[in-house]
Amino acid sequence: MATFALIHGAGGSAWDWHLVVPELQELGHEPIAVDLPAKEGSAGWWAYADAVVDAVGERQPVIVVGHSLGGFTAPLVWVRIWSICWSWLPQ
Numbered sequence: 001m002a003t004f005a006l007i008h009g010a011g012g013s014a015w016d017w018h019l020v021v022p023e024l025q026e027l028g029h030e031p032i033a034v035d036l037p038a039k040e041g042s043a044g045w046w047a048y049a050d051a052v053v054d055a056v057g058e059r060q061p062v063i064v065v066g067h068s069l070g071g072f073t074a075p076l077v078w079v080r081i082w083s084i085c086w087s088w089l090p091q
Contacts, residue, residue, distance in 0.1 A: 001028040003059040005052050009068025049076035
């Protein structure tokens with residue numbers, strides 16, 4: 001099954017995904033809800049992406065899901081892990 005990287009929106013936390021996580025687990029997936037370093041004033045988009053990439057590690061395949069402001073972080077995460085994902089995409 002797949003790993004789901006779940007990225008919360010502004011002012012949120014990993015807890016925002018508490019209803020989604022058990023549903024994905026029941027279907028056999030591995031959801032990873034990440035707390036972004038939003039409280040660090042100097043943290044920007046790439047720091048957010050780093051937090052997600054670090055949480056995902058070497059797992060694959062990965063489905064990146066961003067809610068609200070997390071939608072800005074999601075494509076940055078995908079860019080960072082695309083080489084891992086590329087190995088399982090149809091050629």
